[in-house]
Structure formats: structure tokens, C-alpha cells
Amino acid sequence: MGEFELIRRYFQHGLQRREIALGNGDDCALLAPAAGQRLAVSTDMLVEGRHFLSTVDPEALGHKALAVNLSDLAAMGAEPLAFTLALALPRADARWLEGFSRGLLALADAHECVLMGGDTTAGPLNICITVFGQVPQAQALRRDAAVAGDDIWVSGSLGEARLALEVFRGTLHLDTSDFVAARARMERPSPRIALGMALRGIAHAAADISDGLLGDLGHILTASRVGAVLETAWLLDTSLHRTLSAYLSTDEVLSRLYPWVLTGGDDYELVFTAPASGREAVLAAGRQAHVALTRIGRISATPALVMLDPQQQPLPPSTVAQWRGFDHFSSVP
């Protein structure tokens, strides 16, 4: 099967949008976002063994490859328009390509995001997607826009992708229904596009949680030159806490709960800041997007991260330092 035949058979995307002036099949695709809009661009690369296991269901992989990119658009408050796909494959395996393209294009259709070009080549399995969205000029949710006094919020629930990873690693056993739920969080994350768009004009700064809450909140703090005071009592009310409590002693639960929620990564939820005066508007945005929101702290002028235990006492900095964000190069020899 040649490159052009491979594209025609598996990646012909019927979806059209007026913003795509010219799609697949020329040297470049041509994008025409509306006047007064900014074009948001993000790129992510997924490598076998690093971001997914060779045993992953190709349909789930197709979903996730696009989902992690859409999640970056969500964190800007951008509306998805289109994406490019570059794919290196050891061989043109029809069964794999059918599943992968089905998962990929189903999520693309759900967000009206057009596959507008790409590249395929032989090589070790590698998936590189670049996604494009539009956001009104003044309403992008940037990382550098947090202000002292802002509330800090997170969407959905955290730590469950890490829970599934630990089951795969054999450090924990779950009953089938709990495992299926955790695995779905790891393999089929839901990019929070509707929430990001609903937060335009309401939130100040936002980031998506791909490397863990502490790491991604850290990017906001650094870019905005501010600090944060984070509560931790809310961790005891998470679905991860409930799941772990069904299997482990209290001590065992706590030793996993904190690092997994705070630094587990692969969550693809949003962490964002908004003025305290906008709490009702934030909650309304969450309802509109059908996503639960939790207020977890506030932005401070002092450029440091302080974490409070459930008794409102500061945790030792050494404990916090231990929960570092996940770094894709930290384990490179």
C-alpha cells in the first residue's frame, strides 16, 4: 500500500468547515480564520513505550492522540478548527490503521475539527499531531494572566489515569468495574473544549493538566510571576480517594492519593484562575459544560507555592518538592 493509498483509505475525512479554504492534497492546507480571531496552534508527539504501550487498542490510541492536542486548545479557550497528522509506522497494518483512524476521526467529528493534511512514512511508531483552533483576540486563556487574589480551580477529577497505570504496573489490583473506569480515564481522556470556551471572559489564566497538577499550575505561577496557597482537604472528597479506600488501609490510601492527584499527570483536566467575584459565573460555566469544578486555593503575590494540610497548617516544603511534575526527559539515560 502506497502513501497516497494509505491516506485515501484510512484518513479521508468528510468533514468540511468554511475556515478551511483548502484541505489535504496540496503542498500546504490553507486556513482562513475569521477577522478579529487568533489562530491557536499546538503540537504533541506520542511515542510507543513512552506515551502508550504496544498493547493499547488502536482505536483508543487514535482518540487519545487527538485528545491530548485538543486539550491544549481547551486550555486557551479556543474552538477547534483543524489538525494535521504526521504518522511514522513500522508497516502499513490494515487492522491497526482501521482502528486508529476510527478513534481519531470520531473524536475529530465530535469537535468539528477537520483533518486537513499530514505526512505518513515508514519508521518506529510515532504520532505527531498539530492542532488549530480560533479564539477571539482578547479572550485567549493565557498562562501569564493569573492575578493575586484569584481563586484556583480544577475541572473533573484527577489521578485516575495514574491509578490505571499502576494497575498495569502491578502495584495495585482493582475489581473489573473500577479498572474499566480508570482505564477509560487513561486511554480515552475527554478534552475540556466546552469548558474552555465557556470560561472566555471569566477565567484569567488556564493550563491543561498533562504533566500533573503541581507541574502545570507551576507553569501558570512562573509565567504570571505569582505564587499560590493550595488547600488539600478537597483531595479527601475525590473519586480517587473513594476508589482507593475500597482496597487499601487509610495510610496506604494517603501515601498514594497525594502524589497521584497532585503529580500523576495524563489527566487532561483544566487548572485555571478566576477572580473571587466571578465564582457564580465559573460555576455556571461548569454546569454549561457538564463538568464538575473544584475550588482548590488562591493566587498569592508572593512567588511561592504553599500547601495547607486539612487542618490548614502549611505542609513542609520538602514534602511538596517531592511531588514534582512528570518530565518526559527526566528518565532519559
Add this chain to the structure above:
Amino acid sequence: MGEFELIRRYFQHGLQRREIALGNGDDCALLAPAAGQRLAVSTDMLVEGRHFLSTVDPEALGHKALAVNLSDLAAMGAEPLAFTLALALPRADARWLEGFSRGLLALADAHECVLMGGDTTAGPLNICITVFGQVPQAQALRRDAAVAGDDIWVSGSLGEARLALEVFRGTLHLDTSDFVAARARMERPSPRIALGMALRGIAHAAADISDGLLGDLGHILTASRVGAVLETAWLLDTSLHRTLSAYLSTDEVLSRLYPWVLTGGDDYELVFTAPASGREAVLAAGRQAHVALTRIGRISATPALVMLDPQQQPLPPSTVAQWRGFDHFSSVP
């Protein structure tokens, strides 16, 4: 070295442009092309062993990785604005990264093209670049715009990248100065950005020659639903012909000259069509861009490719069929 440190140390790009509203460091970069412009987008993936040898000079590789993408912009008549880089590396090798980033950013600077975001990860060496350019709304050089009666032109010279490859393969020996010249064509192609922009409003259809002249002209013919009559006498006046003639007998020269020029690939020249009434304007565009142009045939209404030998006699279709374009999947098991 962590991911963020790797980016800071090797891929901090000082270049700024007004069209880049927000660069590196947020979930997405934000692009703001001018009103009335189209944003041209192209993506290419380079894999070790497939697109380059492990022994390649990293600086040349950095140059080429961006050059092949800029070449796609050139073929649309687009002006480069920015690019994203996704890089999978077996390990963070400082020497390699220094060379690669130097070659990459030098070419980016030469074309005022901003590195505005990306992704780095551990994995088998893989380079994925997505490039953005702008072109006035009605002036993009599309593949589907060739018209019967158009002249067909090529820029620069063809087949020399293939010549270098054959020396590496050991099928031919060249003196040092000839080898250095051929190797430069293979490793450091010059994207024809200035020519593409100069051809706006003059050329009808264009493509860059990455897969070989016949293959890429074939894309224009298919997209435009036309055919072509190609001369071959001009092949005897190419620099490849002169070089080969210094080493080989006439028969040996001809057996290499035709397939290498017509289907060798990796040339990154432009093939384009323009009305016969515009010959002077085409030649002026070539002078303006400091690129030699050769008129090699004309577009016909009949959807077939006819090639004429130097005596103006049609070559047998079987000979033409033999010179197929290079397909990145054709040798996948």
C-alpha cells in the same frame, strides 16, 4: 537535562514577528495573519534511516528538516511566518542538539520564520515540523490550477541529491569537489521561497519536487484534470549531465540521467505552470529570485503524460511508467 531545560538551552529563538501574537511557553501559540491573507500550513516528518543516515551532520539535518517544510510553502507562493518542532530523541546529546539547533535556527533566521512552539520527548529519533506561511487570498499557487496550453517550468537543477545518494551507496565514484557539490544538494537544499513569492499572479499551478519531477508533476496533472507533453532534450543540458559525462560512457550516462532527473527526488525545486503569454514575467521572476528556470513542456487537455525524445518522437509509455515517483511506503514490508 529536563524537557524545559532542553528547549531553553537549544531552541530559544530570539526572532520576533508581529504576526506571532503569543509564542512558545503556553498551551498553544497564537497566530494573527493579516486581513485578506490565507494561512498556509504544512507538516513533514523525518525518520532516521529513511530520510537521513545516522551519520549525517546534525547541523545539516537541522537545516534540511526545516528546508523541506519551507519548500512546501514556496510551492504555494507563501511567505514563511513560523513553525513548530516536535522532536523525539533517544537521549539528550548536547553535541548533537547544538549542531541541530544551529542549522535549524540559521535557516529559520534567513527566512524570518519563528520557532513558536513544539514538543520534545524520548524515543527513536524523529523530527516533525509544521510550518506556517501567509499568502494573499487569491494568489496561492495551488496544484489544481493548471490549464491546457500552460508552459511547464522547473527551477534550478534536478537529480544531484540522487547523485550524492548513489555515491553513498557506492554505485559511483566522484572526485572530491563534485562530491561536495552533490552532497550539499542532498543535505542542504535551498527552499525556493523567493521564487514562489515572485510567481504570485504569474504562475497557475505549482508543486515542490520532493518525490521526483514525474511524481510531483503528476499531482498537478491529477488535481487539475489535465495532461502534459514533456520535452527531454533539456536533460542533455543539465549540470547532472555534465558531471556524469566526466566519469561515464555516453550509454552509462543516459541510463542514469533520465531516471535520476525525472524521478530522483529530494530536489526541493519547484515545478510550475504558467500561460505562454507570461514567459517574460516568469523569466523576470527567476532573475529576481536568482534561480535558473527551464521550460520543459506544456499542459494538454488530454489527461495523459506524453514524453518526447530529443528528436521529438514520443517515448514508449512503458519507459515512462518505469520512472515512477518515489513512494515513502513502497518499500515497507
